[in-house]
Amino acid sequence: MENLYGNPSFSLLLFLSLHLLVVSSLYQRFSPVDNYLINCGSSDEVSVDGNNRKFMGDSVKSDSVLMCGTRTISIRDSNPDLGLSPIYHTARVFTKPSKYEFEIRDKGTHAVRIHFHQLNSAKYDVSDALFHVSVNGFLVLSNFTGYDNENARIKEYLIWVDAEKLVIGFIPSKRSKFAFVNAIEVISAPKDLIADTAQFVNGDSVENFDGLTKQALEVVYRVNVGGPKVTPFNDSLWRTWVPDEEFLKFSEGSSRVYTSGRIRYQMGGASREVCPDNVYNSARVISSSNATVPNHNITWGFDVVEGYKYLVRMHFCDIASIAIGLIYFNVHVDGHLVYKDMDLSYITNEVLSSPFYADFVVDGDSSGVLTVSVGPSSKSFPYAVDGILNGVEIMKLNNSMGSLDGEVSVEQVLKNWPRGNIGVSVALFASVCLLLTASLLMHRRRVGVKDSVAWSPLPMDISKGNLKSNNQFSCGKVECS
Template sequence: MDNPGNFGFIIWISSIYGLLHLSLGFNPVDNYLIDCGSIKNISVGDRVFQADNSTSSYNLSTPHQIFAISSSNSNPTSLYYDSPLYQTARIFNATSHYSFPIKQQGRHWIRLHFFAYVFEKFDMSKAKFSVFAQNFTLLRAQMGDGYIVKEYSLNITSNKLVLTFRPAVNSFAFINGLEVFSVPDNLFPEEVRTIDLQGGNRSLQEQALETVARVDMGNTTVLPQNDTLWRLWISDNAYLTHNNLGSSVSNVSAVNFTEVTEDIAPASVYGTATILNSSDPNLNANLTWTFDVNPGFDYLVRLHFCNIMNEPTQQAIFLEIFIDSRHAGHLDLGSRTSDVFGAPYFMDVCTRVSSSTKLNVSVGPSKLNNPTVILNGLEIMKINDARGSLDVPDVVSSGHSEIKVVVIVVIAVGSFVVVVSVVIVILFCRRRRMKPVLGKEQHFLMNRGQKVHTTGSTYSNGTSIFSSPVIGYRYPFVAILEATDNFSENLVIGVGGFGKVYRGILKDETEVAVKRGTPQSNQGLAEFRTEIEMLSQFRHRHLVSLIGYCDEQDEMIIIYEYMENGTLKNHLY
C-alpha cells in the first residue's frame, strides 16, 4: 500500500508547481503596484503593492500629502480582492499627477481601486473628480458607497504614462490602490470586425478600452489570483435572462491549450460553460445574457468557446451568435479548433450602442439542427468616443436633484424665449426704419455658437449666419453627429493641421466632407473664420463648394460638398 505521507508530499509538490506555472505564465516588463496612502508594503496574493511614500520607481506630483487610514470597522468584508488594499487611501484636494516610466511600449492595464469611507472631514462617498491618462478621459463621477475597481487598457507609445486626478470644484479626489502593468502583445487585436450596417473593421490600435463586464459561464467565479493577468471573472448567473434555459457544466481537466494561451483566459474559464438545457433539435431558443452599457459608444465583445462536452467524432458544435438584434456570425467550433477536443477558441466583434442602455449577447443553435449550444466566457469592453472619453457626462441621479434640474431648465428656456422675442421685435422695428447697409467686414464674434457677421451679412433668422442663401447654413451639432456616425474613425478621409476630415451623409442624402477643427485653438479659430468668408465669396466648378458650418459647443466644423474623385494634389502627384 502507498505511504500516505508520500501521497501528501506529491499533492504539495503539485500545488507548488501549479502556482509557479501560473505566476511564470506572464512576467510584465512594466509592473507598478501601489497601496495608496500606505506607509508600508502589503502582499495581495502573490503580488506586493508598494507603500505610497516610495518614489524610487515612479513620481507623484501633488500640492498636499493627505494619507487617509480607515478604522477597522470600515474595511470591506466580502471582496474578491484582499481587504488590506482598501484600508488606506490617498486624498487629493487639488490636481495631482502620477508619472510612471514606461520601459516597454504597447498595451498596458490600468486598474483603479476605490473604497469610500469617512476620514476626518473627507466623506469619500461624496467625492467628485475626474481621472485622465495621456489624452483620454477615463473617469468623471461621484464615487458613492461600496468598493469599485475600474479597469482600462491603453496603448502607450511614449516612455512615460501620466495619470491625472482632478477634483471637481469644492470637492476632492481619492484612490486606494493602483495597478499599471504591461500586457502580452497578443491580448488585443489591432483591428476588429464590426457587425454594424457599414461593416468593415474597427481599428483599436490608438483606442483606449474600459472593461464593462468579464464573465465566466457555468455559474462560477474566477478570482484574480487564478488568472495570469490578475483579472476577475464574475459568475454569469446574474446576467442570464432565462435561467431555466441554461445548465452549468464543468470539465477543467479537458482544456487543452493549443493556439490560444492562458493569457487570453485561464483554464478555469474555458473549463466551465453554460449550455442550452435541451436536446430537442427543433427547439428555437437562444441563451441570452444582458449587460448595462452607456449609449453612444462602440463596444468590443469577446466570446470564449471550448468544447468540453463532446468528442468531435461524436457530435460537432455549430452556433449562431447575435449581439442585440444583429447577427454576429456563424461558428463551426470544430473547424476553428482543428477538431481538437478541449481546444479553446475566442471570437472578437465590434458593435455600436446608439441609444439603448442594455446590450444583449445571444448564442443559439444553427440551422443544421444541432442542439448543442455552449458559451464558456464573455468580455465586453467600451471603446473611447471621438473626444477621447470613456465616460459619459455627469448624470444627476437623485429625484430631488432632478426636480432642481427641471426647474433650472424651465427658467432658462423661458428667459431665452423672452430675450429672443425682444431681439426679434427690435430687429423688426429697425428694418422698417432703415434699409440694410452693406459695408465692409463688421465683426466676427469670438463666442462660437452665436451669430456671425461678415461682409454684407444681416440677420435673417436663427438658422443661418449669413443673409445670402448661397453662403451656407449653420447646422446643429446633432446633425453633424448623425451624418458622420459620431465622427467614426472608419469615415476619416483626411487629416491636417486644422483637424480631421470625415465623409458624411446628411438627412437629405447629400454626401458631404466634414472638416472638424481642433477645439480651443486660436489659430484654428482664425482659419475657421477666414475659410468661411473666402469660400462664401467664390463659386467655381473647379473649387469645392461650401455647404455650411457648425460652431456649437466650441466646435469649428466646416461642411463642403464631397469630391468623390479626391483632391487635385492626388492626381498631380
C-alpha cells in the same frame, strides 16, 4: 522486477523531469515587464490576493514612480474593516490637480486598475469627493464620487502606451471638492491580449474594424458563463470574472457543464492570459435530448451607455461534445447574426477542449441594453450540443472627445480648472480692492472732515457763530493738535 525507485539513474531522471516541469510551469506563468502596484496614502508595503502581490506605499521614494502635486494628504481609516484588503485602509487625497507618472519599459497595451473604497477619517469624508481622472490623455472618469457604502470600486482600463511614461491624473471637479484614490495597478499586458482588428457589426453587415489597440478601453463586464466567480488569485492577469446568472434574459432549455480535464491551448488560439482555465472549463449550453432541435437561443443582456462603441469578446471552448464535428450553432450580437453555422471543430483544427474567442464591435443604442445570444443553426444535430458559450467580456471604447465618461475632454477639464481659480482669485482681488478703496475714501472723508473742522478759522465774534459749533470746532482742533 527491478526496483526503479532505488536506482540512482532513475532518481536523477525523476529529479530532472520534475525540475523541468517546475521550470516549464514558471516560464508559462505570465510575468509583466511593467508591474506597478501602489498602496496610496501609505508608506507601508502590503500583500493582497493571497498570492503575495505586494503593493508599495506611495510615500516611499521611487525612481520609477513619481507623484506630482501640491496639497496631497494621506489619510488612514480610523476603524478599518479587517476583512477588507489592506490597500483599502489608506488613501491619498488631492485638493488640486495632481498626477502619478510611471516609467514604461515595455511599450504596448497596459492594464490600469484604479481602486476606490470608503474609509472613516477625521480629516475627510470621502462621500464629499467629486473629481475627474485621466490616463495618458484619455478622460476615464468625469464628476466621479468614488463612493460606495459597502463594496470597493475597481475601475479597469486597457491603454496603449508608446511613450516612456504613463500618466494618471486626478482633478477635483470644484475648488470645494477633492479627489482620492486607495490603490493603483499599472501592468504591461501580454502582446496577444488585444488584437488590432475586430468585426464591426453595422446593421446586418459585418466589416473590419481596425486600430482597436490604439483605443482606450474600459472593462465594463467580465463574465464566467455557467461557472462560479473567478478571483484574481485564479487568473494569471489578476482579473475578476463574475457568474452569468444576473445577465441571463432567456435560458429555457439551457444547462451548465463543467470539465476537470485539461484545456488544450494552441498557437494562434486563445492563451491563458487572454482567458484562464477557470473560465474555459465551464460553459452554458443548449442541446436537444430527442430528435427535435430546439428553435430558441440562450440570451444575455448588459446595460450600456448610448453614444459609445463597445468591444464584445465571446469565449468558446467545446467541453461538452463527445466527439468532433457534432457542434454547429449561430451567434448573435445585439440581435444581428454575426456568425452563421459556427463550427468549433473546424476552427480549432479538430481538437476538443481547445479555446477560441471572437471580437465584435457594436454601437451602444438608445435601448441601453446590449445582447449576445447563441443557438441552433440549420446544420445543428439532434441529440447533440446546439450552442455553447464559456465567457463574455464587454469593453467601452473612447468617443471622439477621447473620453470614456461624457462629452468632455481632458483639455477642457484642465482648462476649466485654472480659469475657475483665476476667476475666483480675480473676483476676490476685486472685492478686496473695492473694500480697500471704500475704506480709504471713508478714511479720507473722515480725515477731510476733521481737517476742515480743525483748521477752520474760529469766529471772532461769538455772536456770529453757534456756541455748539464753536465747541465742536474747539474739540476738533484739540483732537488734531
